[in-house]
């Protein structure tokens with residue numbers, strides 16, 4: 001496929017942005033032209049040929065920037081190949097088994113006829129915003145559970161799908 005892929009994300013503490021950058025790097029290595037942008041900064045998607053949207057999970061919902069992005073651009077997104085990912089679990093479960101999308105994301109998968117959704121482990125470290133985050137950290141439940149091997153494998157599979165048409 002010729003053209004440009006948008007990799008966009010909703011993040012509060014930056015860990016989903018790093019996942020998006022990793023996905024973008026793999027797509028570039030596979031020869032695709034890629035732009036990465038925070039979901040709140042995307043004015044429109046008509047100039048992109050495919051879109052990957054990721055969001056951190058907060059209280060059982062996708063990050064609000066990812067939700068708004070999908071809502072705002074749903075018609076254009078539905079006309080393009082779209083992949084979705086979530087990042088959240090602060091344990092190894094996402095590396096051990098498939099974690100289904102939260103209900104709002106499941107709806108987005110259906111609405112956009114997304115090619116695929118995947119859940120990656122999340123990350124919560126010192127300096128994260130909000131009292132709940134601080135409480136989780138105080139209780140020793142934080143850490144970095146992003147599995148970059150799994151992220152790269154998934155991105156290579158997206159690239160494969162895109163380049164094969």
Ligand SMILES: Cc1cc2nc3c(=O)[nH]c(=O)nc-3n(C[C@H](O)[C@H](O)[C@H](O)COP(=O)(O)O)c2cc1C
Pocket residue numbers: 010011012013014015016017055056057058059060061087088089090121122123124128130132133136
């Ligand atoms: C207040 C709060 C609520 C969270 N809720 C969930 C949740 O419902 N499900 C989940 O899997 N992870 C949850 N997490 C973990 C985050 O999804 C994880 O830290 C993620 O990597 C954050 O992404 P970000 O750094 O891009 O904002 C929560 C974290 C915080 C601080």
